[in-house]
Amino acid sequence: MKPLKPIVVWVALSTLLVSDFAFAGWTCPDQSKPIYITGLQYDNKNYNPRIHFSSQKPGDWSNLSSSYGVQTEYGKAMLAIALAGYATGATVKVRCDGTSIDGLWLTQDGSTSPN
Numbered sequence: 001m002k003p004l005k006p007i008v009v010w011v012a013l014s015t016l017l018v019s020d021f022a023f024a025g026w027t028c029p030d031q032s033k034p035i036y037i038t039g040l041q042y043d044n045k046n047y048n049p050r051i052h053f054s055s056q057k058p059g060d061w062s063n064l065s066s067s068y069g070v071q072t073e074y075g076k077a078m079l080a081i082a083l084a085g086y087a088t089g090a091t092v093k094v095r096c097d098g099t100s101i102d103g104l105w106l107t108q109d110g111s112t113s114p115n
Helices: 006-018 073-088
Strands: 037-041 050-053 062-064 091-096 100-107
Antiparallel strands (some): 091 100
8 A cells, every 4th residue: 555645635634724624613693693502402511501692603612691691590590591491492692701601692584672
């Protein structure tokens, strides 16, 4: 068997590195258009669920209430709102600090509640 030529290896690695999945991670959703909750995930290793929005790439997720987690009343309320949004397919608005969703609104007219 002949060894792979360096150019073939370079092309394969560069293709992998620029694919959508290479940049998957923790992000805020793009809110330039209506967004919906398309996935929720939770495991016992973390106190905060993960949430996926329609405007995010397949491997990008956000933390839901990472400052509080589901062991607090605030975290439980955030999870309940997220579950309602997922179950009903309602349009959502979010307040995000870079990787964590700290505010979540279910809305029909695109508005958010005053702070």
